[in-house]
Amino acid sequence: MRAPKKSETLEVRLPFETKTAFMALCRARGRSASDAVRGFIEAEIGARGRLKGWPTAVAAAAGLALGAMAAPTLAQADARSDAAFERLDANGDGVVSKAEFAR
Numbered sequence: 001m002r003a004p005k006k007s008e009t010l011e012v013r014l015p016f017e018t019k020t021a022f023m024a025l026c027r028a029r030g031r032s033a034s035d036a037v038r039g040f041i042e043a044e045i046g047a048r049g050r051l052k053g054w055p056t057a058v059a060a061a062a063g064l065a066l067g068a069m070a071a072p073t074l075a076q077a078d079a080r081s082d083a084a085f086e087r088l089d090a091n092g093d094g095v096v097s098k099a100e101f102a103r
Helices: 016-028 033-045 054-088 098-102
Strands: none
Touching (some): 016 033
16 A cells, blocks of 8 residues: 655744754654654554644643753853853952943
């Protein structure tokens, strides 16, 4: 039996970092992004042909993807913020005065 022709598309908007991480994961697993998304959809539809637990699954997948991407990004942003603050806080008192900021 021949597989049905794949003629429909689905557009999903997500942050660049999330897409990049997803694409890298797919490459590492030796599958295309389309194949991974199709597999997810087919698993959610299940044997009875209707979506089961879809909102929870999507929320969980999005939360995991964003959490995995946000942790390193937030750590880098925190380190950059600390360095920028230290440059502004010339006397090292933990407070940036107007004079220090203006300088």
